[in-house]
Amino acid sequence: MLAALTRRGGTTVRCEVDGRKAGGGFLRIWATDAPAVAPRTALEGFANGTGDTVTGQQFRDVRAGGFDATEVTWLTSNPLSEEKARNWALAVQSAGQTLVFTVNEGLITERADVLPAYRLAAQGLAAAA
Template structure:
């Protein structure tokens, strides 16, 4: 009788190999595209719209006589400071070496704060701004940088101050330019709080970008 052991073993071996191959196909790793989902980039926060110019402040016939002029944002109301040199009002009209000349009220435009214009009789824009900031309410996080205000060389500062009345810390900023006729002009933006300050930045940037010496 012929020996059938070898063919039967061969058939069994072939079946085993086939089963292993099928099992391996079922556990094949997922393609890289499926295993690692693509990264998505969060959309950038929208920029604040630029403020529209409604008037010019500082020139002849405007609300405040200043050594410079700049554009005012729509709705902002300027008013000259009366008798700013009077020592009786020094607590309100002086900050370090600076004398307040003009207040531009943001309330008609829907914000709570002021763009204030100060002058310093002599010195550089940097030294005038440093003296102004040192006289602020508990200034901290003070950062200066060289910049441009319109066509003029300028120094800008950002800082925080702490008000005793509100017991809150809020952002502040200002820029200063030295004018050809002598006085240094400081344009300062405060605000009721940091949120109001940031909401008014387009008006501040409009003033800075359109500053001209007179």
């Protein structure tokens, strides 16, 4: 069960920033299991790494702080609950590793509620000195 929560589409979760005191939701940072995976390839695997139906993937090259990055948005629909959700993720490469940043809803929030924190985190990315 733990593996289902911490591994997805060739990535493993490495960090989680919890926003419960601020109203819920959280950001997760995932690292690819293989080194130097192209950001778009990492995002394709990540988006398709669940049992949900994935549609409407839109990729764009962006600047995230000091990094060239790729961002994707997509829609998922869960076949059991028939719920649909918009998803966001951003991937960057640094020091031979590809990192994927994601938005996740909390118990009382939607993913869109956490989007401002996701945008702020992406803008603030910088290489460690």
